[in-house]
Amino acid sequence: MFAFFDIEELNPAMPPTANSFSRYLPTDQQAKAWGWRLVHAGRQTVPPHSRYPSKGHPLDYLFDKDGRRTLDEFQIVFISRGSGTFESQKQAKTTVRAGEAILLFPGEWHHYQPATETGWSEYWVGFRGREADRIMRSFFSADTPICTVGQSDALIQHFDQILYWLQMTVPAKEQILASHMPLALAFLKSGALTKDSPQSKDGELVIQAKATMLANLETNTDLEALSQQLGVSYSRFRFAFKKQTGYAPRAFENIIKLNCARDLLLRERYSVGETANALGFSTVYYFSRAFKKHFGQSPQQWLRQHMD
Incomplete structure (x- = not known):
């Protein structure tokens, strides 16, 4: 060389x-x-x-x-x-x-x-x-x-x-x-990705959808209503979202919530029940099951490990 x-x-x-x-x-x-x-x-x-x-x-x-x-x-x-x-x-x-x-x-x-x-x-x-x-x-x-x-x-x-x-x-x-x-x-x-390109339009759509999800973590986003607000059909919205992120919209929203759950548990000292409620999960059982599936540990196990 x-x-x-x-x-x-x-x-x-x-x-x-x-x-x-x-x-x-x-x-x-x-x-x-x-x-x-x-x-x-x-x-x-x-x-x-x-x-x-x-x-x-x-x-x-x-x-x-x-x-x-x-x-x-x-x-x-x-x-x-x-x-x-x-x-x-x-x-x-x-x-x-x-x-x-x-x-x-x-x-x-x-x-x-x-x-x-x-x-x-x-x-x-x-x-x-x-x-x-x-x-x-x-x-x-x-x-x-x-x-x-x-x-x-x-x-x-x-x-x-x-x-x-x-x-x-x-x-x-x-x-x-x-x-x-x-x-x-x-x-x-x-x-x-110019403003007029299809990729850019899809990217802007997904950015707006993510912002809506982040602003309303205490509820489950009405995805069909959101797609209407964004001016596209739900099928078009779901296709664009998965193409851009690799996840379906609901799965992506749940990942956002589960990542936020770690902060609530560890830094805000929420209980498991309070965390599930704050993030719009229907039951503590469903929250705990989703948390374990995503992180490989139950919320209690994860918290004990990170409190040491």
């Missing part, structure tokens, strides 16, 4: 330090076992009519004579200013604008560059790992490599945090760096 490698140090003719920094990391066995591994990260500003890519990158990261490049890792390239173009094995040449991110996939040839007239500012991270493979397969696709970022400021701050930790000398640094990647991808996923 690569030794530590700073573009700033190798190419002082590049733009000021505030805008340009990158580092390529050697392989770390503990980081590999973590499931996520940051391979490299950086930022740079490319002024209009400038050479691209800039000098100083390892040879494996340069475009070939045909203007293409194929990597063995994932990358996020976020354009914070300016515009340019991108094309890949599955994406015809298209315009990329500020506020958009490019997702690069292993084994997929690609090419991108800033527009001559505008240049651009970019942040990038390269990553791989067992968990990275799983998340990328589950939530992203090389068929749609351009992501609109809904939280651009937050993503930029997150990239800056990665670059900050790259410069630190601390124990478990590789794990700290690797653990930034799931949140970066969550920002990209958030941006993909």
Whole structure:
């Protein structure tokens, strides 16, 4: 792999330090076992009519004579200013604008560059790992490599945090760096859920339903009435809720109540009967049975264990 490698140090003719920094990391066995591994990260500003890519990158990261490049890792390239173009094995040449991110996939040839007239500012991270493979397969696709970022400021701050930790000398640094990647991808996923998308509409519906459940823990929510308030049929509501959470609405509400029950028992010092009544369970027996099924212990057993 690569030794530590700073573009700033190798190419002082590049733009000021505030805008340009990158580092390529050697392989770390503990980081590999973590499931996520940051391979490299950086930022740079490319002024209009400038050479691209800039000098100083390892040879494996340069475009070939045909203007293409194929990597063995994932990358996020976020354009914070300016515009340019991108094309890949599955994406015809298209315009990329500020506020958009490019997702690069292993084994997929690609090419991108800033527009001559505008240049651009970019942040990038390269990553791989067992968990990275799983998340990328589950939530992203090389068929749609351009992501609109809904939280651009937050993503930029997150990239800056990665670059900050790259410069630190601390124990478990590789794990700290690797653990930034799931949140970066969550920002990209958030941006993909536009207000007009079906997923976003379902997500908003479920958020409102959860809020209603949390605000009325002392009762059992009338789910059919709730679906009417939300403007959908009950079957549609139930389908969307289970798709978003993995639980049917009533089962999810019961889990909320059972989690709350632990606080009432331990911190508020409610009795088992008082807890069952406060959370709208019809009988103490039904509450105790549901509690044991969910936590593996009766309320009394759980409380004795956590009072010690």
